Amino acid sequence: MVADLQAELDGIIAAQNDDPPDDEHDVEGSSVGFERARVTALLESATANLVALDAASERIGAGTFGRCEVCGAAVGEERLSAMPATRRCIVCARASTAESGRGPLHG
Ligand SMILES: [Zn+2]
Incomplete structure (x- = not known):
């Protein structure tokens, strides 16, 4: 690919x-x-x-796959199937996006 x-x-x-x-x-x-x-x-x-x-x-x-790297909670099957490589649960991902205000590839 x-x-x-x-x-x-x-x-x-x-x-x-x-x-x-x-x-x-x-x-x-x-x-x-x-x-x-x-x-x-x-x-x-x-x-x-x-x-x-x-x-x-x-x-x-x-x-540790499927666990949030920030809070340790389960990331959730739906989120994992949509984004298998995600490291954070939806709550921590949203918090992090709100904090930085920028995508990881644009810094
Ligand atoms: Zn989390």
Whole structure:
């Protein structure tokens, strides 16, 4: 998944370098830019998921998977199935989001 996206992004960047967008007729240029941004975002998200899932599998090994890392409460099956890599229960996740006001990938 990550390798596929990386290859796709490399292809888009290569295509952009071979054929730079025309400033006056940038319809194609902006769509390539959009595509590049889309794949970059997918790649970042896939990489982040991979890292998080890696950490999740460590927690499974340690027996702490499914427990909130902050308060120790059960994270909940619904939340885990939606976000298998989550480390916090909904209460702590919300508290943390309210505190920082920013996503983890934008700091
Ligand atoms: Zn919690």
